Structures are given as C-alpha cells and as structure tokens.
Amino acid sequence: MDKKKTVVEDIDRGLxxxxxxxxxxxxxxxxxxxxxxxxxxxxxxxxxxxxxxRLRSLEIYNQTSMPTWGPxxxxxxxxxxxxYVRPDTEMKGKWQEVPDDIKDTFxxxxxxxxxxxxxxxxxxQYDSEVVYHSVKEELVKQGVVYTDMESAxxxxxxxIKEYFMKLVTxxxxxxxxxxxxxxSGGSFVYVPPGVQVEIPLQSYFRLNxxxxxxxxxxLIIVDKGAKLHFIEGCSAPKYxxxxxxxxxxxxxxxxxxxLRYSTIENWSRNMLNxxxxxxxxxxxxxxxxxxxSFGSKISMLYPRSILKGEGARAEFNGVTFAAQGQVLxxxxxxxxxxxxxxxxxxxxxxxxxxxxxxYRGAVKVAPNAHHCKSLVSCExxxxxxxxxxxxxxxxxxxxxxxxxxxxxxxxRIREEAIFYLMSRGISEQEAKAMIVRGxxxxxxxxxxxxxxxxxxxxxxxxxxxxxx
Numbered sequence: 001m002d003k004k005k006t007v008v009e010d011i012d013r014g015l016x017x018x019x020x021x022x023x024x025x026x027x028x029x030x031x032x033x034x035x036x037x038x039x040x041x042x043x044x045x046x047x048x049x050x051x052x053x054r055l056r057s058l059e060i061y062n063q064t065s066m067p068t069w070g071p072x073x074x075x076x077x078x079x080x081x082x083x084y085v086r087p088d089t090e091m092k093g094k095w096q097e098v099p100d101d102i103k104d105t106f107x108x109x110x111x112x113x114x115x116x117x118x119x120x121x122x123x124x125q126y127d128s129e130v131v132y133h134s135v136k137e138e139l140v141k142q143g144v145v146y147t148d149m150e151s152a153x154x155x156x157x158x159x160i161k162e163y164f165m166k167l168v169t170x171x172x173x174x175x176x177x178x179x180x181x182x183x184s185g186g187s188f189v190y191v192p193p194g195v196q197v198e199i200p201l202q203s204y205f206r207l208n209x210x211x212x213x214x215x216x217x218x219l220i221i222v223d224k225g226a227k228l229h230f231i232e233g234c235s236a237p238k239y240x241x242x243x244x245x246x247x248x249x250x251x252x253x254x255x256x257x258x259l260r261y262s263t264i265e266n267w268s269r270n271m272l273n274x275x276x277x278x279x280x281x282x283x284x285x286x287x288x289x290x291x292x293s294f295g296s297k298i299s300m301l302y303p304r305s306i307l308k309g310e311g312a313r314a315e316f317n318g319v320t321f322a323a324q325g326q327v328l329x330x331x332x333x334x335x336x337x338x339x340x341x342x343x344x345x346x347x348x349x350x351x352x353x354x355x356x357x358x359y360r361g362a363v364k365v366a367p368n369a370h371h372c373k374s375l376v377s378c379e380x381x382x383x384x385x386x387x388x389x390x391x392x393x394x395x396x397x398x399x400x401x402x403x404x405x406x407x408x409x410x411x412r413i414r415e416e417a418i419f420y421l422m423s424r425g426i427s428e429q430e431a432k433a434m435i436v437r438g439x440x441x442x443x444x445x446x447x448x449x450x451x452x453x454x455x456x457x458x459x460x461x462x463x464x465x466x467x468x
Contacts, residue, residue, distance in 0.1 A: 019237040020101045022209050024127065028084040030211070034058060037181050040084045044150060044184065049161065057170040057180030064174040070360070071298045071327040076272055081244050082212045083182040085127040091148060092132050102126050109235065111204050119231075120199035121146045125216055127209050128184040135201070143192040146201055149217050152188035159190065163219055167250040167306075168278050175246045175274045179215050183248065186216035191226040191257075200229040200262075205247070207236040207271075213244035220250070222257040222285075229260040235295070238268035245271055245296075251279035253287055255309060260288040262446075267295035269325060275301050283309030283338075290446045291318035293330050302360060304333040307341035307372075314343040319443040322355030322387070331361035331392075336369040336402075343374045348443055350436065351380070351387035362394040363404065370401040380410040381439050 026043050028036050037058050041051040066073060092098050095112050106112060106124050115122040121135030123146070130148035139146065145156065153160050170180040187203045207214045214234075222228050236243060245267060253259050259279070267273050273296040279287040289303050305314035316332040334343040349357035359378045380389035391408040413435050421431035437444075 019239075020105060020208050023088040024085045024209065025088045026084070026086040027209075028082055030080055030082055032058070032061070032078045032081070032083060032178070032182070036083065040182055040184065043084070043086065047153070047157065050153065053165070054181050057177050060170045061174060061177035061181055064177055066174060067300075070300055070329050071356075073272065073274075073298070075242060076244065077242075078178075080211060080242065082209065083215065084184055085209045085212050086129050087126045087131055089131055091130050091151075093134055095132060098124075098132050102131055105206060105208075106132070106204065109204065109206070109233075111202075114202065118199065119202050120197060121201040123148060123187050123203040125185045125203065125205045125214075127207060127212060128214065130185055130187075136199075139197065142195050144195060144197060145188065145190040147188055149186040149188050149219065150184075152219070156188065156190070159221070160188070160219070163221065163250065163252060164217075165248070165250070167252070167280050168248050168276055172276070176248060176276050179217070179246050179248045179276070182213070183215045183217045185214070186218045186247070187220075188218075189220040189228065189230065191222045191228050193224040193254075194226060195223075196227045197229070198227075200231050202231040202233070205232070205234040207234075207243060207245070207267075210239040211241040211243065213246065215245075216247045218247070218249040220259065220261075221252045222254060222259045224254045225256045226254070227258045229262070232261070232263040233266070234264075235266045236268045236271055239270050241270065243268070243271045245273045245275060247275045249275070249277035249303075251277075251287060253279060253281045253285040253312075255283045255285060257282075258286040258288070260290065262290040264292040265295060265299065265301070266292075267299075269295065269297050271296040273299040273301065275299075277301070277303040279303070279305045279314070281305060281307050281309065281312040281314065284311040285309060286313040286315070288314075289316040289318065289332065290443070291316070291330075292443070293318070293320040293328050296328070297326060299328045299330055301330045302333050302362075304335070305343065306335045306337060307343065307369075308337050310338045310340050312338060312341045316343075316345045316347070317443050317446050318347050319440055320349040320357050322349065322351040322357040324353035324355060327356040327358070329356075329358040329360055331359045333362040334364070334374065336363070336365045336372040336374065338366075339368065339370045339372065341369060341372045345374075345376045345378075346442065347378045348440065349378075349380045349389060350383065350439070351389050352383040354386040354388075356388045356390075358390045358392065359408075360392045362396070364396040365399050365402055365404070367398045370399050372399075373403040374405070376406040378408040379439070381436070382410070382412050383436075
C-alpha cells in the first residue's frame with residue numbers, strides 16, 4: 001500500500017485575493033524622479049518643510065546602496081513601481097458613505113464588524129490614502145487624538161514636525177529613505193498623560209492597485225503614565241506584477257506608559273514587504289509587540305525597541321508561516337541603553353513546501369546598562385524536506401552585570417509524537433493538527449480577536465496521509 005506524504009495545504013487566500021476595479025483620482029507615473037516626488041507633495045498640499053524633507057530623502061535614497069545581506073531583491077525595479085495612488089473618494093466618517101466596492105472589501109475583511117464589537121476607533125486605508133476614519137466620542141473627550149497622517153500634518157503640524165522620522169531617519173537604510181520621499185497615508189495617535197485607553201484602536205491597510213507601492217506612516221505617542229493597544233492589519237490581492245510595501249512605524253512610549261502593538265501582515269504572494277518599525281521607551285515604560293507574518297513573497301521586518309529609560313521593558317511575540325515561494329526574513333532587535341531594563345523575545349516559525357523562514361535578531365547592551373535582563377527564544381517547525389529555517393541571532397554585551405539568555409530549536413513533527421497521540425485514539429490528521437496548533441498557541445493566544453479569521457486559516461490547516 002502506497003503511503004501518502006504528509007501534506008499541509010496552503011492557506012485559502014480567496015478572501016484576500018478579490019480585486020476591485022483600479023479606480024483612482026490621481027496616480028503618479030511609474031518610477032522615482034524628483035518631479036514625481038514634487039507631484040506627490042503638491043497633490044498632498046505639503047508644507048514647505050515636508051516638501052524639502054521628501055527631496056532630501058530622495059537624494060539619500062539615490063546615494064544609498066541596496067542591502068548586501070538578506071533575501072535577494074533583484075526583481076524590484078522602481079521604474080515599474082507606482083508610488084502614489086489617491087483613491088477615487090475622500091475620507092469618510094461613516095461606512096455608508098464609503099464607495100460600495102471599497103466598503104464591500106472591508107466588509108469581507110470584517111473591519112466594520114470588528115469596529116462595532118470591540119474597537120474604540122478605526123482607520124481604513126485603500127491604496128495610498130485613508131478612506132474611512134472614526135473614533136469614539138469618549139476618547140476624544142479624554143484628549144486622545146486618532147486621525148490619518150494627512151489630517152495630522154494640517155492640524156497638529158508642530159507635533160508632527162517634532163517627531164516625524166526622528167526615530168527612524170532616512171539615513172537608516174535605502175527603503176526608509178524611499179519611504180521618506182514618497183510616504184502617504186497612515187495613522188497618528190496621541191494619548192495624553194495618564195489616559196488609559198482600554199479598548200483597542202485599529203488601522204487596516206489594503207492595497208488594490210497592481211504594480212503600486214504602499215508607504216503608509218504610523219506615528220504613535222503614548223504620553224506619561226498612559227496606556228494604549230493599537231492593532232494593525234494589511235492585505236492585498238495577488239497580481240502578476242510586483243507590488244511593494246515600505247511602510248514606517250514610529251512609537252514613542254513616555255515614562256510609566258505602555259503600548260501593545262499587534263499586527264498581522266497578510267500580503268499577497270507578489271508583494272515585497274520591506275517595512276520598518278521602531279519604538280523608543282522611556283523610564284519604566286513598556287512596549288509589547290505581537291506580530292504575525294503570513295503573506296508576501298519576500299519580507300524583511302525586524303521591529304526594534306530602544307530601551308532608553310531606567311526600568312524600561314520590551315516584549316516581542318511573533319509567528320511566521322513561510323510556504324512555497326516565500327522568504328520570510330523576520331525577527332526583532334532590542335537595544336538596552338539604560339540600567340535595569342529588560343526584554344523578552346519569543347519567535348516561532350513554520351515552513352512548508354520549500355518556504356524559507358529566517359529569524360534575524362539582535363540584542364545590544366550598552367556599557368551603562370547594568371542589571372538588565374534579556375531572554376531570546378527562537379523555535380522553528382519544518383513540515384517537509386523541502387523547507388528551510390535559519391536562526392541568526394546577534395548578541396552584543398558591553399557590560400558584565402547582566403543576565404542574558406538565548407535558546408533556539410529547529411525541528412520537524414516527530415513521528416513518535418504522532419504515534420503516541422494515535423495510540424490514544426486520535427486520528428493522524430488531528431494529531432498533526434494538534435501538534436501544529438500547540439506550536440503556534442503561545443503566539444496565537446496573544447493575537448487580537450479581530451484577526452481570528454486570519455489566524456484560524458493558519459491553525460486549521462488540512463492534513464492528510466499516514467505516518468511517513
């Protein structure tokens with residue numbers, strides 16, 4: 001009797017691959033030139049300092065080399081990328097006023113339902129601009145600001161000028177410089193001192209236009225003693241051309257403040273995802289990243305936490321799923337820049353069908369950061385002989401009075417474990433599903449309910465076949 005090989009089916013992406021007509025009010029020409037940058041700036045009615053910032057970022061982009069490490073980006077040709085697409089609608093405050101096809105897309109993704117049931121505010125971006133935004137009145141009364149970046153630049157210009165791309169500067173790397181030149185859309189959140197936002201805010205980014213890039217900018221400031229949970233999601237239908245995502249997230253957590261930043265990146269398999277995220281945490285503040293990376297053709301994503309103040313804390317819980325044709329090069333970085341700081345990195349990856357999952361992380365302890373603690377844990381599960389998983393941790397300790405730990409494990413589903421479960425009356429298919437669910441559970445339980453559908457697509461994978 002022929003034995004079937006263990007098979008784990010791809011995630012059903014039907015929900016995410018529905019395409020709308022490519023309608024727009026303004027679309028930049030393909031490529032990246034000073035004139036295109038000026039045209040985008042004019043379209044967005046930038047103040048003079050922002051226009052100069054864009055042009056300076058473009059100069060840095062042109063002077064900066066491509067990364068010499070990580071996955072190959074040879075197929076990225078900026079001459080074929082459209083950097084700005086303004087949708088054929090203005091931003092609305094009611095779902096009923098959003099154009100039907102765009103509204104239906106977000107309905108299918110469950111965003112309006114999540115807003116009604118469990119969110120304090122929602123921003124929905126379509127291509128390059130936010131098309132829907134709302135926040136509950138009680139948060140407004142508490143002084144919480146939650147709006148799109150274009151509105152923030154008009155209404156809170158001094159604060160934007162003080163913080164915008166000061167934590168992630170255009171000099172950091174080539175794709176941050178690109179972001180600085182052509183950024184559009186995104187979210188701005190400010191939580192005043194002492195305000196506890198118990199119900200999450202959520203921004204969702206949908207890219208519909210083939211061959212386009214999305215460059216949203218997220219800027220969050222959680223002031224002294226305040227608290228916030230921010231959720232971010234993204235998706236796009238699959239095209240036969242390359243799409244590019246080079247967003248940027250800057251998080252400022254002040255003294256005694258806390259922020260949980262949850263995200264699921266679920267891009268289509270033609271997307272190059274080159275996102276940059278960074279948090280600056282002051283005294284006794286805390287940042288908690290919860291990250292799920294399930295889509296894209298190539299991802300390079302390493303959220304960085306800078307623990308600037310004494311007693312600051314960072315926690316990262318992330319899971320990636322790399323299937324056929326995907327290279328998900330992800331991880332986390334923490335810089336301990338003050339005494340008594342602590343960090344905990346917990347990364348898990350699943351690979352199948354020749355998918356490549358890479359953990360690439362860094363922990364750095366500055367000379368003055370005595371009595372700090374850090375634990376890095378990386379676990380990888382490969383579901384077949386075709387897949388690959390690499391763990392590339394870097395730990396740089398410049399202080400003797402520290403407590404640092406690292407552990408990494410890479411393995412496959414053990415046949416003995418399947419046999420043991422089957423001996424207890426559990427079918428082989430369910431036994432394998434249980435093992436995979438158990439592997440992802442520590443991360444899955446941290447993900448927000450709003451993304452239950454996406455996470456279930458991962459957990460409820462289909463298994464068939466017999467042992468061996």
